[in-house]
Amino acid sequence: MATTASFSHRDSEDNPPHWEKKSAEVKTTHISVYPFSSALGALDFRPPCPAMGSAENGAVTSASTQKTDPAMEPKLKAVDWDKVAGTRQARMRTEEQVPTAHKHDLGQQTRAKVMDLVDWQKPLLWQVGHLGEKYDEWVHQPVTRPIRLFHSDLVEALSKTVWYSVPIIWVPLMLYLSWSYYRTLAQGNVRLFTSFTTEYSVAMPESTFPGLFMLGLLLWSLVEYLIHRFLFHMKPPNDSYYLIMLHFVMHGQHHKAPFDESRLVFPPVPASLVIAFFYVFLRLILPEAVGGTVFAGGLLGYVIYDMIHYYLHFGSPHKGSYLYHLKAHHVKHHFAHQQSGFGISTKFWDHFFHTLIPEEPHPKIQ
Incomplete structure (x- = not known):
């Protein structure tokens, strides 16, 4: 039997939402967001009816058979739909309110809208700008296939990377900067606020290094949250071709193809530009040794962020662990609550800014 990836529906509500590979023949792997769900106050994220194929997930071999891209099969994992959409009981109550035939018709209509919007044989970046008002709906209909953004093979290669490139490139730089600026602070001639006043300037000895470094870590977690919320999840105007393109290349492509591991961490070339800016x-704004130490802490924060993000997509954390809850939080962000749950490495700022994804109440057993 051929090995393909499928989305499995778990029986236990206590299992964490995660993606995993299964060996089975599957009918379809398209993730469908049924439009009637939000109107009823509940979200239902499940594979569509087996009779439906999806052009977005690759060539449809027949009306009832859908194959995924073979290159992606080892990478695909299943989503625990109970955790993503809420409790099984809540979903069943929703389904009871909508006739089966009506739900099937609505599901067909939704899939029909997004099937032929782009040509998957061509780079997507130059096509998405033409989607206009359909872009937001289209980009949140995930597919289980790798995507191509650029015509140029070189630029396309620079837009992707393996996960381990992040620690290999940036950890040595972080260690070098930390050691270099610690030695500068140890010389005892670094003072803060000298550009404003010499009388009230503050000495910055080497004992301040740990605090400055931790400040950088904390600041990165805030930057991570703000960028994800206000830049990555901005809604581009429907009539702006270039802003739609910009959104897609920055973050939309990740929501469209969340299983493409080559696009899960920040590629080195664009990352270098952002890191250089900070x-x-x-x-x-700060003395060299002070600013450099804060920067080194922030750089470590970035590495931790990218590694956690990759693990949340492809790792299997132990039940009840910190990463277990982060994974549940992030899966819900991808498939149900795109306008909340912006923290990746921590939920602290979601708590602080009141954008935390609400927990589904567990029904009491009578």
Whole structure:
């Protein structure tokens, strides 16, 4: 029997939402968001009716058989739909309110709207800008296939990377900067606020290094949250071709293809530009050793963020662990609550800014 990836529906509500590979013949792997769900106050994220194929997930071999891209099969994992959509009881109550035939018709209509909007044989970046008002719905209909963004093979290669490139490139730089700026602080001639006043300037000895480094870690967690919320999840105007393209290349492509591991961490070339910006900014507003130490802490925070993000998609954390709850939080963000749950490495700022994904109440057993 051929090995393909499928989305499995778990029996236990206590299992964490995660993706896993299964060996089975499957009818379809398209993730469908039924439009009637939000109108009823509940979300239902499940594979569509087996009789339906999806052009977005690859070539449809027949009316009842859908194959995924073979290159992606080892990478695909299943979603615990109970955790994503809420409790099984809540979903069953929703289904009782909608006739089966009506739900099937609505599901067909939704899939029909998004099937032929783009040509999957061509780079997507130059097509998405033409989607206009359909872009937001289309980009949140995930597919289980890798995607191509650019015509140029070189630019396309630079837009992807393996997960371990992040620690290999940035951890040595973080260690070098930390050691270098610690030695500078140890010389005892670094003072803060000298650009404003010499009389009330503050000495910054080497004992301040741990605090400055931890400040960088904390600031990164805030930057991570703000970028994800206000930049990555901005809603581009329907009539702006280039802003739609910008949104898609920054983050929309990740929501469209969340199982493409080559696009889960920030590629080194664009990451270098962003990292250089923050380094120059801190150097301009703070003394070199102070700003550099804060930057080193922030750089470590970035590495931790990217590694956690990758693990949340492909790892299997132990039940009840910190990463277990982060994974549940992030899966819900992808498939049910795209406008909340913006923290990746921590939920602290979601608590602080009141964007935490609400927990589904567990029904009491009579």
